[in-house]
Amino acid sequence: MGNSLLRLCEASKGSEAIEALGLGRDQAPLDKSEQFRSAVAQAIESFKPSHIVNAAAYNAVDQAEKEPELAHRVNGEALADLSKLAAHAPARGENPLAIVHYSTDYVFDGQKPKGQAYAPFDPIAPEGVYGQSKLAGEQALAQGSSPSLVLRTSWVFSDHGKNFVKTMLRLAQTQPQLRVVNDQWGAPTSAHAIARATLAIVRQWPINGSRGVPHEVFHLCCEGQTNWHAFACEIIERSRRIAPQLNWTITSKDMIQAIGSQEFAAPAPRPANSHLDCSLTDQTFSLTRPHWSNALDEVLSQLLLKPQDKAS
Numbered sequence: 368m369g370n371s372l373l374r375l376c377e378a379s380k381g382s383e384a385i386e387a388l389g390l391g392r393d394q395a396p397l398d399k400s401e402q403f404r405s406a407v408a409q410a411i412e413s414f415k416p417s418h419i420v421n422a423a424a425y426n427a428v429d430q431a432e433k434e435p436e437l438a439h440r441v442n443g444e445a446l447a448d449l450s451k452l453a454a455h456a457p458a459r460g461e462n463p464l465a466i467v468h469y470s471t472d473y474v475f476d477g478q479k480p481k482g483q484a485y486a487p488f489d490p491i492a493p494e495g496v497y498g499q500s501k502l503a504g505e506q507a508l509a510q511g512s513s514p515s516l517v518l519r520t521s522w523v524f525s526d527h528g529k530n531f532v533k534t535m536l537r538l539a540q541t542q543p544q545l546r547v548v549n550d551q552w553g554a555p556t557s558a559h560a561i562a563r564a565t566l567a568i569v570r571q572w573p574i575n576g577s578r579g580v581p582h583e584v585f586h587l588c589c590e591g592q593t594n595w596h597a598f599a600c601e602i603i604e605r606s607r608r609i610a611p612q613l614n615w616t617i618t619s620k621d622m623i624q625a626i627g628s629q630e631f632a633a634p635a636p637r638p639a640n641s642h643l644d645c646s647l648t649d650q651t652f653s654l655t656r657p658h659w660s661n662a663l664d665e666v667l668s669q670l671l672l673k674p675q676d677k678a679s
């Protein structure tokens with residue numbers, strides 16, 4: 368996500384231009400409190416940002432069950448540090464330094480009946496360590512004295528880093544058969560769509576001269592929803608059409624078996640219904656969000672038509 372944000376900022380021009388400074392894990396490790404605080408404090412002093420966007424997270428959902436302390440440090444406590452650092456920064460114009468942060472559908476238990484979406488103010492009930500640690504981050508920001516805006520999203524994919532789309536492309540060229548769960552529903556969302564919306568939001572928030580310190584939570588996903596099995600079928604079928612010359616080992620939908628979550632038996636629980644209601648976000652920031660299907664086409668073209676540029 369950080370990569371998509373930086374690429375979009377670099378491409379922004381004229382009156383729409385946004386200058387950005389990216390800090391990676393080497394410079395600002397969220398698990399090393401002192402190094403993190405010192406790097407962020409220095410960056411605030413030299414760059415004088417209006418906003419800090421935190422796109423870093425511990426998001427190894429299953430591994431988090433074995434490393435709860437690390438997950439809580441990175442996803443929870445580091446946000447308290449960030450809020451304090453921002454609060455000590457001198458205000459630019461009327462607004463104090465504001466934080467934009469990403470959270471997840473995993474803060475909900477996913478038990479809402481299929482077809483009903485979670486609103487930002489619905490009761491939260493994370494079931495695993497990852498969701499609990501992300502909720503801790505939301506709470507740290509809400510209790511801090513810097514303005515904060517949390518964007519909960521779901522099923523993120525992009526042409527960069529590790530994600531479901533890239534995993535399916537790899538498996539479809541190496542495995543004779545796939546098994547994918549079909550009882551978890553949500554909205555696949557491209558990092559590019561999130562980044563584009565984030566920049567639109569940053570231009571409008573916080574409202575100039577707003578009273579008190581705003582702490583807000585919004586939902587931000589692509590339009591539409593699907594389940595992981597149907598998503599895998601779409602990824603592989605479209606990819607075979609875009610790049611028929613590749614050595615596909617999965618050559619039909621029949622080779623992608625639909626299974627239930629119980630059969631898959633992942634170490635961490637996953638919400639069955641991850642559908643997030645984004646209508647408040649659309650109204651507040653006048654956004655038009657792409658359908659996941661169009662966002663998928665965009666990412667597959669990037670991955671399959673210029674694959675030599677992509678990190679695995």
Ligand SMILES: NC(=O)c1ccc[n+]([C@@H]2O[C@H](COP(=O)([O-])OP(=O)(O)OC[C@H]3O[C@@H](n4cnc5c(N)ncnc54)[C@H](OP(=O)(O)O)[C@@H]3O)[C@@H](O)[C@H]2O)c1
Nearest residue numbers: 368392396397398422423424469470471520521522523528
């Ligand atoms: N992926 C999803 O499906 C999903 C769903 C809902 C919400 N979200 C949220 O969306 C946001 C972005 O997720 P993403 O999928 O774009 O993640 P991503 O591509 O995996 O990016 C996470 C980044 O965090 C960095 N990071 C991890 N541990 C760190 C540490 N201790 N110190 C500094 N940096 C560290 C990673 O660095 P390295 O590259 O060096 O590991 C990586 O650059 C996160 O807040 C996540 O919780 C994601």
